[in-house]
Structures are given as structure tokens and as C-alpha cells.
Amino acid sequence: MNKLLMSTAISAVIFAGQASAAIPVTTAGGVDFSAKTGVGNVANVAGTAYFSGSSAATPFLEKSILNAAAPGSKVFKYYDSSKAAFTYYFNTGATPPTGLTANKNYVVHKRDKGGSVTAVLAASGNAANVATVTYNTTLPTVVGSFGNVAATVYPCTAPAVLSTTAANLVTCTGTTAVTMAALPTGAVSINLADVDAAQFASALNGATTANSLATLAPKIASNSVATQIFGVALTLKLRNALQVAGISSGALPATCVAGDETEACIPSLTSEDVSALFATGRLTDWTNLRFGGAAGQDLVTAQAPTNRPGNTNVHICSRTAGSGTLATAQIAFENAPCSTTSEAIQSPAALTIVPESGLPGSLKAYHATTSSGELENCLETLDGYNLSTTSFGNAMVANGTFTPLPAFIGTANFRWAVGILNTDRNASNALPYRFAKIDGYSPSAANVAKGKYKFWSELSTVGTVPTATSNALGYSLLALMSSPATIAKANVTNTNFGITGYLASASNATFGTVIAPGTLINAAFDSLRPVNPFTHAVAANTAGSVNHCRVANVLGGATALPGLN
Numbered sequence: 001m002n003k004l005l006m007s008t009a010i011s012a013v014i015f016a017g018q019a020s021a022a023i024p025v026t027t028a029g030g031v032d033f034s035a036k037t038g039v040g041n042v043a044n045v046a047g048t049a050y051f052s053g054s055s056a057a058t059p060f061l062e063k064s065i066l067n068a069a070a071p072g073s074k075v076f077k078y079y080d081s082s083k084a085a086f087t088y089y090f091n092t093g094a095t096p097p098t099g100l101t102a103n104k105n106y107v108v109h110k111r112d113k114g115g116s117v118t119a120v121l122a123a124s125g126n127a128a129n130v131a132t133v134t135y136n137t138t139l140p141t142v143v144g145s146f147g148n149v150a151a152t153v154y155p156c157t158a159p160a161v162l163s164t165t166a167a168n169l170v171t172c173t174g175t176t177a178v179t180m181a182a183l184p185t186g187a188v189s190i191n192l193a194d195v196d197a198a199q200f201a202s203a204l205n206g207a208t209t210a211n212s213l214a215t216l217a218p219k220i221a222s223n224s225v226a227t228q229i230f231g232v233a234l235t236l237k238l239r240n241a242l243q244v245a246g247i248s249s250g251a252l253p254a255t256c257v258a259g260d261e262t263e264a265c266i267p268s269l270t271s272e273d274v275s276a277l278f279a280t281g282r283l284t285d286w287t288n289l290r291f292g293g294a295a296g297q298d299l300v301t302a303q304a305p306t307n308r309p310g311n312t313n314v315h316i317c318s319r320t321a322g323s324g325t326l327a328t329a330q331i332a333f334e335n336a337p338c339s340t341t342s343e344a345i346q347s348p349a350a351l352t353i354v355p356e357s358g359l360p361g362s363l364k365a366y367h368a369t370t371s372s373g374e375l376e377n378c379l380e381t382l383d384g385y386n387l388s389t390t391s392f393g394n395a396m397v398a399n400g401t402f403t404p405l406p407a408f409i410g411t412a413n414f415r416w417a418v419g420i421l422n423t424d425r426n427a428s429n430a431l432p433y434r435f436a437k438i439d440g441y442s443p444s445a446a447n448v449a450k451g452k453y454k455f456w457s458e459l460s461t462v463g464t465v466p467t468a469t470s471n472a473l474g475y476s477l478l479a480l481m482s483s484p485a486t487i488a489k490a491n492v493t494n495t496n497f498g499i500t501g502y503l504a505s506a507s508n509a510t511f512g513t514v515i516a517p518g519t520l521i522n523a524a525f526d527s528l529r530p531v532n533p534f535t536h537a538v539a540a541n542t543a544g545s546v547n548h549c550r551v552a553n554v555l556g557g558a559t560a561l562p563g564l565n
Helices: 058-068 116-123 127-131 197-201 213-219 236-249 271-278 324-334 372-383 445-449 472-482 484-490
Strands: 047-053 074-080 085-091 105-111 168-171 189-193 222-235 315-319 365-369 417-422 433-435 456-462 492-494 498-500 502-505
Touching: 047 116, 047 472, 058 074, 058 085, 058 105, 058 168, 058 472, 058 484, 105 472, 116 127, 116 189, 116 197, 116 213, 116 324, 116 456, 197 213, 197 324, 222 236, 222 324, 222 372, 222 445, 222 472, 236 372, 236 433, 271 315, 271 324, 315 324, 315 372, 324 417, 324 456, 365 372, 372 417, 372 433, 445 498, 445 502, 472 484, 484 502
Parallel strands: 047 105, 047 189, 074 168, 315 365, 315 417
Antiparallel strands: 074 085, 085 105, 189 456, 222 417, 222 433, 222 456, 222 502, 492 498
């Protein structure tokens, strides 16, 4: 994938009568980066925010940016795949969200590389740690400035048909990489982690002797932004195989068929199944997974010979140490690092594939990926999907940044694999994986709010939280990410099980008089104002009190909450 230029700007003529200086788009589709009329002039940028950490939350942040941008406008996005760093430009238009100024250009930088541990490093106060967290810039000494980038035209994707009620995202690409640098003088990073900072005191989650997180991380305050729903992803052929075995054993309705996309026919794994699959050792081969019923078959035997993988060892598409997604799974299924005697999902140093042994039941293969996007590539490859041609088959080919194909034992066809991902991905089933039920419940927002689905975390700010005065842009975007109304707009509807993605934290949820009486207390889940009544914070949700080793419970006090029915 080409490196993408890190700087962009909002179209000059988006709104009639726009009051402020705008950054013009060239006739060839590029943008103006000059120091006079472009983004190199800080006078043309009303505010800049720097975010670091959770890669799983980047699409959520992106949707909040789209909510902050003027309806009918273009939000320009730049990304360097080798650095996992984003830059966004947008204009607020005539009716900006609270805290932002009308008709002004704003810049948002997001650093994904390293995952959630990057946020903790940025918040640690250790100068050496902070220096490792860099952002897109060509002139780092000036807040909000990119300097005078060469006047090369960088093509941008055509946006979808512009809506009068929503902004559109445009991605611009180029072959020139812009310099990465630490925060400009006077800037403050907003640090997002999928779990609280204290979890990163463990080597399982990225603590090393050099970064001193074992002692620094527990001292960093963590404040809930929103509930983030995660799922156990099954490669498509594995999902279909589980359906065949489930129908045969009576675990699924007899009316289901392999490939059925209805919620009733989603295979279910128990929490114990997931723990055994992901933990070191334990369930290492798919023949170890047996089903009841008259046949009493294992998962492999239950399939027609042509539907069996070339090798039956369990494959895990996981994440590297420091990932908040991995940290959430460690806590949810292995109680690690909350208990020192728990079984970890993988060694923190497992950055490469564990080769297959060729002997059933003796070894499982871990694929530790560096981002959620790469984990998707892992699932695609192992299922025999070719992303470049969007073709489904059995032959494994490298997809995107995932190229893990040494000489596998057995035939070179597909493998069954499981992975961990946030559930706002693959909502339309375009990619060859599906989310499983856990303990009988699908990963829908409603099931989380009702206390039935447990694989979720509280996306949190770690360290200093911006105020309306210290960083109006960052403060405004966090407010959007915390608001039930804007979360509802950001959520997706999964083809298989409905609305999913995020819920507001009960402690952050604010409800105006426009909400009809009686719709919050003892009421069913409200998709237009999704709120999770459960939290890992203390009852009063005091600042910095989120701790994912604490069992989630309903927030106390007089706060109005959705009912648990």
C-alpha cells in the first residue's frame, strides 16, 4: 500500500457565504498546503487535537469527526500505513457542536501504532516514553502547522453522493511520506485506551523494563468515554462448520442450514470454550471440540471431507502485546492479568507465527497482528479469500499487510481460525468472517445493556483530560464520543444480529427534556439513546476510577438508567 500524504484541507467552496478563510482544493483534486493560503498558515486552522492509542476506536473517533463537520461537506483523511498514523481536516459550517466555532477549519491527528499501550506511554510522564509517540507533521514547532509541503497533486477518492444532512469522508493518497514528530510545544495529547491504564503494568499488555509501566501505569487515572463492544470472530468456513455440527447435535434449530445468516442460527461458544481456544495449550486442535447428540462427533468429523481444512490445528488471529483489544480478551476470558495464576492468551513476545506441527492436537498457531485491520487480513487469508480480487476460495494468499504463509504442513488450502475484533467491523458481511454468540448471546448493543453479553470494555481516556479551555476541539470530540445521541449515529447494524458498536457510559449520559417521560427508567433498550448501565468504575464514578479487574456493576445513585429487561 502506498504511503499516503499526511496533510489535507477542507474544500474551499462547501457552504454559501462561508465566513472564514478556507483551504482551497486545486482543480486537479489536490489540496493547498502552502504557508500563505493553505494549512501551512496557522491562521487558517482554528484548532488542532492530537489523539493516541486504541486502533479499535479510530473508526469511532472518525465518526465523531464526521458529526462535527458541516452537513454536506467533505472531511479529508490521510493515512500512512507503515506508521499507522492518521490526519483529518474538516470545516464546522454554520452550526458547529458545542465548543467549536462556526465556519472554521480544524485538524485532528490520530496515532494508532502500538495500540492502547501507546496512549499509556504518552500519559506516563516519562520523557523517553512520551518521545516515542509521534504524529504526522512537517513543522512540529508550530501547533497546527504542516509547513509548505511540495505542490504535488495527490489524488483523492471520489466521495459518496454528498448528503445535505451528513458529511462525507474522502481519502487522499500519495507517494510522499510526511515527517513524524513528537507533540509540538504547548500541545497535549488525548490518550485513548480500550481498558484502564493499570492493565498495562503487566508484560502481557506491553510493560517492559525500559518503559517502566509496571510502576507508572497504576498511577495513571482512567475515565470512561463509552462502552466498546468486542466479538469473537470466526472465519466463514469455521462458522459454517459450527453450524453443521450444531444442527446435527441439536445445539441449533433444525431449520438452520450451513451459511444461514439469521441470529437464531449463529453458533454459540461458551466463555470456557473461548478460554480454552485462546489460552496457551488447552484446546489445540479442532478435533478436540466435540458436540453432544446421538452422533457425538467432533467438529472435524461432522463435516463432509471436502469441507475440512488442510490441517486441523487451531489458528488464532490475535494482537501483539499492548493492544487494548487483546487486553480486553485477556480479562474477559483468562482473568489476566487480574490474577497472577491465570493463563495468558499468548506470550508477550509472540510476534511471529508458531509453525504447525503436522500432528493433530499438538500445537496451535498464533498470528500476532499489530492492528485491527491486519487482524482482518489474517482471517481473510486463512479462510482462502483473495482481497485483491474479492474472490472466495480455498487457496491461501497474502492479504494486505498479512503475509504469514510459510510452508504449512498438509495441503495449502484454508484453515479454521478465530480472532478478536470490535463489532462495528464487517457489518454487511462483505468479508469472510462472522461474530459468534458467547454463552448464547450475540454481541448486540441491546444484549450488553441487558447484562447478557460480557465481552466489552470501557474505552477510556488515560491521563490528562482536555477541558473546553485547554483544547476546545479535543473536548468537543470527546463529548460527541460520550453522547448517546451521537453514539447512536455512529453505531452500525450488523446483518446477523442488529445494532452494535458502542454504548454511552451511564456516568456520562445526559438526557434532555426532549426524551419522552418513562423511556429511561425500567424501559427497554433504546437504540436512539444507547446507554450501558454497567460500569467498571466505583459506584460514584469518581474521576479516574475505572478498573476492568472490578466486576462491572450498575451505577448507583439517582442517575436515570435504561431498564435491564
